[in-house]
Amino acid sequence: MKSWYGSRGMPSMCRKALVRAVFDAAAQVTWLCHPASVRQLERNLAHVTSDSAQGDGITGQSACHVMPPKGTAAYRRLRTLSRQAMRSYFAYFAEAMTVAGRSRQQLLTRTRGAGYGLKPLMAWCREHHSSAPLAMGHQGNWDYAGLWGGEHGAPVVTVAEQLTNAQLLDTFMQIREELGIHIMLAGSGHVTQRLERRLVQSPCLVPLLADRDLGSHGEFVQAFGSMIRVARGPAVLALQTGLPLYVVNMYRERLHGARRKTAGCGYGYVLQVRGPVLVDHDLATMDHDQAIHELTQAWVDMWSEGIREHPQDWHMMQPIFLEDLDMNRLKGVPDAVRDLRHAMDDASRNSDDADSSSQDEVNRTQ
Numbered sequence: 001m002k003s004w005y006g007s008r009g010m011p012s013m014c015r016k017a018l019v020r021a022v023f024d025a026a027a028q029v030t031w032l033c034h035p036a037s038v039r040q041l042e043r044n045l046a047h048v049t050s051d052s053a054q055g056d057g058i059t060g061q062s063a064c065h066v067m068p069p070k071g072t073a074a075y076r077r078l079r080t081l082s083r084q085a086m087r088s089y090f091a092y093f094a095e096a097m098t099v100a101g102r103s104r105q106q107l108l109t110r111t112r113g114a115g116y117g118l119k120p121l122m123a124w125c126r127e128h129h130s131s132a133p134l135a136m137g138h139q140g141n142w143d144y145a146g147l148w149g150g151e152h153g154a155p156v157v158t159v160a161e162q163l164t165n166a167q168l169l170d171t172f173m174q175i176r177e178e179l180g181i182h183i184m185l186a187g188s189g190h191v192t193q194r195l196e197r198r199l200v201q202s203p204c205l206v207p208l209l210a211d212r213d214l215g216s217h218g219e220f221v222q223a224f225g226s227m228i229r230v231a232r233g234p235a236v237l238a239l240q241t242g243l244p245l246y247v248v249n250m251y252r253e254r255l256h257g258a259r260r261k262t263a264g265c266g267y268g269y270v271l272q273v274r275g276p277v278l279v280d281h282d283l284a285t286m287d288h289d290q291a292i293h294e295l296t297q298a299w300v301d302m303w304s305e306g307i308r309e310h311p312q313d314w315h316m317m318q319p320i321f322l323e324d325l326d327m328n329r330l331k332g333v334p335d336a337v338r339d340l341r342h343a344m345d346d347a348s349r350n351s352d353d354a355d356s357s358s359q360d361e362v363n364r365t366q
Contacts, residue, residue: 016101020094027090031083037317040324042082043067047224047321048311049078066225084312088252091267092141092315099143100175102264107179109259110268111148117273121246124276125153131199132276133245135234135299137211137307138315140250140269145207146181148271154203157182159191159233192236199241207248208233211303212320216332219296220322223304227322227337229330235295239283244276247299249306251313272309274302323348 031038046066068074099107113122124130131154136145146156160176160183163169173183184191195206210231213219218229238245249272255263277298283291307314319325322341327333 016098019097020091023090023094023097024087027086028083030090031086038082038086040319041085041317042078043324044316044320045081045085045311045314046078047226048307048314049081050225081312085314088313089315089317091252095141096143100178104147105262106264107144107147108151109263110255110265111144111271112268113148113152113271113273115271115273117246117275120244120276121273122153124244125203125205129203130243131202131204131206131241132243133199133234133237133241134205134207135210135245135247135303136207137249137303138209139307139310139313140252140271142207142209143176143179143181144269145248145250145271146176147179149205149207150180154205155182156180156207157184157195157198157204158207159184159186159195159209161186192233195237196240199237199243206237208237210234212316212318214325214330218332219293220334220337221293221297221300223300224308224321227340228300228320229325230296230300232292232296234299235292238277238279238295239288239291242279242284244278245295245299246273246275247277247302247306248273249303249310251306251310272306274306275299277302
């Protein structure tokens with residue numbers, strides 16, 4: 001591991017190209033083997049791209065009926081989309097392996113901001129010298145995003161999971177600190193309170209990976225015609241501090257011309273900023289848990305727009321939708337959510353029975 005990171009001059013261009021090629025080949029092989037992780041990715045993407053995901057509310061369709069039948073054009077499109085997503089996912093690891101061998105100018109050239117929330121966010125940070133929490137998902141490259149945020153907005157403070165491999169954790173911590181990203185480790189004690197103090201004491205951006213949280217403190221919200229359980233952190237920080245909450249989706253784009261030459265590669269990233277979600281008087285005086293739910297649903301609605309626009313860059317290979325969750329292992333699930341899951345299971349069984357009866361009728365008439 002250490003030999004790949006090395007100093008800013010290493011690895012060489014040849015090694016960088018080799019790393020990219022190896023990881024892209026690994027993505028292609030993994031996709032072709034179609035393991036459980038890829039199948040789960042496709043189930044998640046099927047929710048995003050299905051007709052039921054375009055409307056409001058919960059459809060009650062189970063994931064097995066969101067999935068298009070094998071052999072159909074829709075299934076082939078889904079497989080193509082999952083292949084793109086796997087290549088995007090593995091490209092992130094290739095970039096992580098070579099980030100220390102890139103110049104600051106190269107990394108900044110690869111990343112740009114966009115979206116209707118960009119201008120107000122930059123004005124809030126740079127003109128008002130204030131802070132903002134950011135809700136993000138499993139997209140793009142967090143190292144690049146952190147560097148961009150610190151360069152154009154305010155110092156970046158975020159939370160990272162503890163790793164069992166201490167040497168690997170130290171390596172990632174060191175690289176991100178060099179990029180200007182200050183890390184607080186999850187489970188290190190009073191993280192939420194420390195983030196709140198940091199937000200109000202001096203200007204900073206606090207991006208949180210929030211599109212999946214199966215812990216007892218996660219919040220169930222509607223998304224893509226179903227329900228998902230996401231982290232409460234962004235909403236809690238916004239409510240406790242009164243600061244505006246922004247949403248950032250990140251996706252890859254092809255580079256051209258001078259930008260491609262300066263970046264030293266053919267792809268870069270767009271940080272699509274949406275928001276702000278404001279803590280108004282109604283939310284500030286509402287029941288705390290209800291206010292958290294309203295804020296969370298608001299940012300998830302914005303985040304979902306970005307996922308729908310660029311699903312190929314959503315690297316979600318774990319169960320996230322209510323239909324796929326193991327309800328026996330989840331804690332703190334509201335009764336209304338459990339009842340909804342039971343209704344979904346009943347609807348799925350009834351649909352399966354109807355399909356079976358229809359097939360039997362066809363067989364008898366042949």
